[in-house]
Amino acid sequence: MEAFLHQVFSGLANGAIYASLALALVMIYQSTHHINFAQGEMAMFSTYLAWAMINAGIPYWMAFALTVIASFFIGLTIERVIVRRVADAPVLTLVVVFIALLVILNSITGWIFTYTIKVFPSPFPEQPLFGPYVSSHEAGVVGVSLIVLLLLFLFFRFTSLGLAMRATAENAVSSRLSGIRVGWMLALGWGLAASIGAIAGMMVAPIVYLDPNMMSGILLYGIAAALMGGIDNPFGAVVGGLIVGVLENLMGAYVVGTELKLTVALMLIIGVLIFKPTGLFGRSFVTRV
Amino acid sequence: MALLEVTGLTGGYGVTDVLHDVSFSVEQGGITTILGANGAGKTSVLRALCGMLRVSGGTIQFASDKLNGRATESIVRLGIGHVPDGRGTFLNLTTEENLRVGAMTRKDKAGISEDFKRVYGYFPRLQERRHQQAGTLSGGEQQMLAISRALMLRPRLLLLDEPSFGLAPLVVQDIFRIMRTINDEQKVAILLVEQNASLALELADSAYLLETGRVVMSGPARELREAESVRRSYLGY
Ligand SMILES: Nc1ncnc2c1ncn2[C@@H]1O[C@H](COP(=O)(O)OP(=O)(O)OP(=O)(O)O)[C@@H](O)[C@H]1O
Numbered sequence: 001m002e003a004f005l006h007q008v009f010s011g012l013a014n015g016a017i018y019a020s021l022a023l024a025l026v027m028i029y030q031s032t033h034h035i036n037f038a039q040g041e042m043a044m045f046s047t048y049l050a051w052a053m054i055n056a057g058i059p060y061w062m063a064f065a066l067t068v069i070a071s072f073f074i075g076l077t078i079e080r081v082i083v084r085r086v087a088d089a090p091v092l093t094l095v096v097v098f099i100a101l102l103v104i105l106n107s108i109t110g111w112i113f114t115y116t117i118k119v120f121p122s123p124f125p126e127q128p129l130f131g132p133y134v135s136s137h138e139a140g141v142v143g144v145s146l147i148v149l150l151l152l153f154l155f156f157r158f159t160s161l162g163l164a165m166r167a168t169a170e171n172a173v174s175s176r177l178s179g180i181r182v183g184w185m186l187a188l189g190w191g192l193a194a195s196i197g198a199i200a201g202m203m204v205a206p207i208v209y210l211d212p213n214m215m216s217g218i219l220l221y222g223i224a225a226a227l228m229g230g231i232d233n234p235f236g237a238v239v240g241g242l243i244v245g246v247l248e249n250l251m252g253a254y255v256v257g258t259e260l261k262l263t264v265a266l267m268l269i270i271g272v273l274i275f276k277p278t279g280l281f282g283r284s285f286v287t288r289v
Numbered sequence: 290m291a292l293l294e295v296t297g298l299t300g301g302y303g304v305t306d307v308l309h310d311v312s313f314s315v316e317q318g319g320i321t322t323i324l325g326a327n328g329a330g331k332t333s334v335l336r337a338l339c340g341m342l343r344v345s346g347g348t349i350q351f352a353s354d355k356l357n358g359r360a361t362e363s364i365v366r367l368g369i370g371h372v373p374d375g376r377g378t379f380l381n382l383t384t385e386e387n388l389r390v391g392a393m394t395r396k397d398k399a400g401i402s403e404d405f406k407r408v409y410g411y412f413p414r415l416q417e418r419r420h421q422q423a424g425t426l427s428g429g430e431q432q433m434l435a436i437s438r439a440l441m442l443r444p445r446l447l448l449l450d451e452p453s454f455g456l457a458p459l460v461v462q463d464i465f466r467i468m469r470t471i472n473d474e475q476k477v478a479i480l481l482v483e484q485n486a487s488l489a490l491e492l493a494d495s496a497y498l499l500e501t502g503r504v505v506m507s508g509p510a511r512e513l514r515e516a517e518s519v520r521r522s523y524l525g526y
């Protein structure tokens with residue numbers, strides 16, 4: 001029983017990370033119908049930036065905030081400089097661009113920071129604060145993710161800029177006809193997605209350790225989560241993330257063993273695409289992957 | 290001087306031109322209508338004005354600004370409200386959010402809430418449904434919403450693409466009556482594109498007849514109403 005509870009709680013913590021990543025994917029998908037395969041590597045690169053700052057003696061939360069801001073501008077720049085130029089290209093071109101971006105970010109990071117695995121600090125205390133089944137870091141991850149979600153919700157629901165971004169995601173032509181600078185809204189979406197990804201990266205790095213390949217598996221879980229919730233539904237992405245996190249842990253512990261955990265994510269992706277392409281809460285069919 | 294002066298407009302999609310040497314104007318505070326059958330190029334004219342069509346020749350002059358080559362967003366910000374073909378409703382947003390999007394480029398809070406009152410006055414049904422998701426509004430209500438959304442911009446010129454399309458005659462009359470009011474009260478100039486020629490000619494002061502991308506007849510609306518060929522092809526009597 002205790003082991004089971006522990007698996008559930010740590011599944012929720014992983015799930016919160018998948019949810020954040022899924023949310024970043026959904027944010028870009030909603031406005032452009034692109035799945036950004038480089039989302040994970042962008043997060044990984046951001047996490048290295050945080051590591052470099054912390055190593056240089058900058059206090060954790062300061063480095064955290066600076067990383068979130070820097071990532072925002074990196075995401076914005078990637079959209080303005082690369083993605084918008086191929087925005088209307090055939091799907092295959094886009095997939096190639098995103099995968100190229102993934103490989104480039106991966107090798108640049110390896111080149112700058114080497115491929116040696118590094119320890120990344122957790123800002124939360126060592127000793128468990130919430131009983132024996134859940135570590136402080138796991139609880140902290142869930143807390144941080146909830147705060148991110150709440151802030152995003154408030155932003156999209158109550159600010160003018162948030163409304164403009166929602167309008168752009170739904171109908172770019174009508175948004176232009178209302179005078180909204182659609183190009184900038186898309187770039188902002190990329191910036192926000194990069195920031196969210198950065199937070200996910202910094203939260204997961206203490207668990208999986210820091211190395212240039214740390215996000216590849218996690219991105220798969222994020223995609224599974226996004227598809228499961230409905231690729232165009234932010235709420236679904238979060239629920240999907242939590243489900244995938246818990247499912248992954250329980251399957252790993254009791255059914256397939258830890259070596260096959262990643263297979264669970266792939267099975268979920270394939271299963272959803274075949275049996276319920278709209279996901280649990282999705283509105284429209286997935287036509288471009 | 291006219292508010293909108295279009296001269297020799299030629300343009301189209303891809304490599305094919307669908308508009309050929311189209312010239313027309315809209316006076317300050319006036320109402321101009323462009324009539325034409327399906328595929329005549331009416332929607333394309335409005336798209337060209339808003340920078341959404343490839344324009345290969347001619348000039349589009351709006352007050353002191355030349356619109357050729359400008360981005361849609363910038364054109365709209367000069368004060369051109371476009372009620373597009375198909376209404377362009379933001380289906381997942383509420384009625385009120387749709388209107389807020391319409392006012393997105395404005396900073397004058399007081400003016401915006403005044404305009405909310407004004408459009409809710411024109412269309413009380415929108416006020417009743419202001420928290421309703423716009424995708425669940427009826428076709429007529431969505432048309433009212435599209436017009437209101439464009440008005441929230443406080444435009445100097447309102448472009449309307451077949452506002453009567455697919456609506457019951459009573460709703461159409463309502464909408465035309467309100468266009469008249471908008472024009473009278475707010476001095477907004479209107480460029481109305483229509484297939485419903487009798488209503489459009491009643492509302493407008495000048496009219497143009499478009500056939501396969503060319504202006505084949507133009508003049509005061511009154512005169513076109515009397516013209517034999519217009520009567521036979523467009524008014525049906
Ligand atoms: N997106 C497009 N790509 C290519 N050709 C188009 C496109 N839209 C319209 N056309 C062509 O341009 C011509 C004019 O079309 P347009 O939509 O302007 O006509 P319209 O007068 O608005 O017709 P309707 O009354 O049916 O709305 C038509 O021959 C049409 O086939």
Ligand SMILES: [Mg+2]
Binds near residue numbers: 331332333374450451
């Ligand atoms: Mg049309």
